Amino acid sequence: MKNKTLSLVLAVLMALTLFAGCANDSGTSSPNAAQSPSTGIESSDPADADGPMELIVGCASDIGSMYPFGSATSGVKTKRVMVYETLFWLDYDGVLQPILGKSYESLGDGKYKIEIFDNIFDSEGNHMTAADIIFSLERYMEDGQNLASFATLNEYYTTGDYTLELVYSPETVGQFEAIITNVHCITEAAWNSSPDQMAAYPIGTGGYTLVSSETVAGSVYVFEKRDDYWQTDEQYICDYNKNTLSKLTCKIITDTSTLAVALETGEIDFAYDIASADLKLFTDSDGAAANGYIMLEGTNNAFTHLLFNCGAKSACQDLKLRQAICYAIDAAACAYSAYGVFGTVCDGAYNPGLSDADSSMGNSDYYTYNIEKAKELVAESSYNGETIKILVQPIKTVSDSAPLISQYLAEIGVKVELLEPDMALYRTTRTDETGEVYDIELYGAAGAGDVYVYSSLKELDSKNYGSGVSHIFAADDKLQELYEAASSVDTHSAKSVKALLDYINENCYVYGMYYSPKLFFGSDAISYATTAIYLDAVFTAFEINK
Numbered sequence: 001m002k003n004k005t006l007s008l009v010l011a012v013l014m015a016l017t018l019f020a021g022c023a024n025d026s027g028t029s030s031p032n033a034a035q036s037p038s039t040g041i042e043s044s045d046p047a048d049a050d051g052p053m054e055l056i057v058g059c060a061s062d063i064g065s066m067y068p069f070g071s072a073t074s075g076v077k078t079k080r081v082m083v084y085e086t087l088f089w090l091d092y093d094g095v096l097q098p099i100l101g102k103s104y105e106s107l108g109d110g111k112y113k114i115e116i117f118d119n120i121f122d123s124e125g126n127h128m129t130a131a132d133i134i135f136s137l138e139r140y141m142e143d144g145q146n147l148a149s150f151a152t153l154n155e156y157y158t159t160g161d162y163t164l165e166l167v168y169s170p171e172t173v174g175q176f177e178a179i180i181t182n183v184h185c186i187t188e189a190a191w192n193s194s195p196d197q198m199a200a201y202p203i204g205t206g207g208y209t210l211v212s213s214e215t216v217a218g219s220v221y222v223f224e225k226r227d228d229y230w231q232t233d234e235q236y237i238c239d240y241n242k243n244t245l246s247k248l249t250c251k252i253i254t255d256t257s258t259l260a261v262a263l264e265t266g267e268i269d270f271a272y273d274i275a276s277a278d279l280k281l282f283t284d285s286d287g288a289a290a291n292g293y294i295m296l297e298g299t300n301n302a303f304t305h306l307l308f309n310c311g312a313k314s315a316c317q318d319l320k321l322r323q324a325i326c327y328a329i330d331a332a333a334c335a336y337s338a339y340g341v342f343g344t345v346c347d348g349a350y351n352p353g354l355s356d357a358d359s360s361m362g363n364s365d366y367y368t369y370n371i372e373k374a375k376e377l378v379a380e381s382s383y384n385g386e387t388i389k390i391l392v393q394p395i396k397t398v399s400d401s402a403p404l405i406s407q408y409l410a411e412i413g414v415k416v417e418l419l420e421p422d423m424a425l426y427r428t429t430r431t432d433e434t435g436e437v438y439d440i441e442l443y444g445a446a447g448a449g450d451v452y453v454y455s456s457l458k459e460l461d462s463k464n465y466g467s468g469v470s471h472i473f474a475a476d477d478k479l480q481e482l483y484e485a486a487s488s489v490d491t492h493s494a495k496s497v498k499a500l501l502d503y504i505n506e507n508c509y510v511y512g513m514y515y516s517p518k519l520f521f522g523s524d525a526i527s528y529a530t531t532a533i534y535l536d537a538v539f540t541a542f543e544i545n546k
Contacts, residue, residue: 060273066202084184084204110168136185207243270522296520303351303515304444311435311473324377326367334401335514346512391438398444454487
């Protein structure tokens, strides 16, 4: 986007940042606000922008199919915010803004009424009704990627052409908000007209369409602003649907070093997924943006952690072995390997950026690196030379620490085998319910609804698994009781969340290692008038606060 005015980009790319919140009965506010982009740049009036606003972003994760559902990588998020829409959007002040949904109301006992706008049309002219929202919910559930959010959604039905109701029993904290801000809705007519479930061409209600003539699958995706976007009422226009960007070109550069070079040479304007090894190109020794670059920092609910297999078929059933493993790992070194100077060590099995976390929940001496103590605990444990298999999530900021973990455990005499499958095989492997495939999972992703402590630890919920035993294979009734207390709308509190974390730490079921803010880098040579709004668009496109 050389020599073009890019001021309003921020408003476009900022839209998908928010997922769950705890709204009040009026349907307007929530304490779970996303944090606005940290730019240090004063905002200007959008009217200052001159000419068409275009943006070229680099992304290490392919957008792939135009399919509106499925798991969300950084590439997929870009696609979704450009062409599809959710019912509501949670803005930076914690207010649920109407998008497809005009209003909502809590009827009590886990029941919610939603009214959608009556003038919604997708890019092919199909009229959206409440029946299409139900259709989208069902497709989303059938897809199976986000079942936790729907676990206790017992009923969902239309009550009119433009009204529907959702009923939860029991209702967990943030569950309603997670669904209404996460499910990207389409018309059933659009779905039925597509010969390939929108794999090649998306049909959505959003403000942009895919420019097929300029798009090369797996390489370049071009999105252009619609002239016939359905929402024209200014009172319902927010940062999510301002549609201020004229054109977005997303270049897929899977090699992160090449991605960094593309930003250096000006081939792209902004980039996410910059690897820790390349951060030095865009930051100084203090972690500030280097001369010639802009750095954006947003919250990141993810945190890299170990999930122990505590079942009878794993050597990690032994508490002392689990504790030894934690003490043997230098989490600070692992954090640096993944995020450079931006990596921060956890003080518990959580990310302090989660909406219900507070400083009272951490522990200042949380498994502080102590190789001698680790060796003592191994000697006191029942460990007998078994090979500990670690399933590694194939995300670079997670997997970068795997070799270090292997080295640390070798120092205390624990044999390790790293299982490092591709993403497809990984997803299949981690669903194992036998407890025989791996002993530890090195995990670090954050799902759309992972904005609370309990939801970021959903692997501990035995009700999520057909076996009736949690993902850590621990048949622990007290753990389940504490988990449900921290997740229920009736009992959720700082006290119940802390009780859950304390119990997890006491039993060493999960070892929290490190986290980092999400980072974007861009060239400061780009000409634009309203910089802050421009940057907000970048945040929206990549859902940077998720």
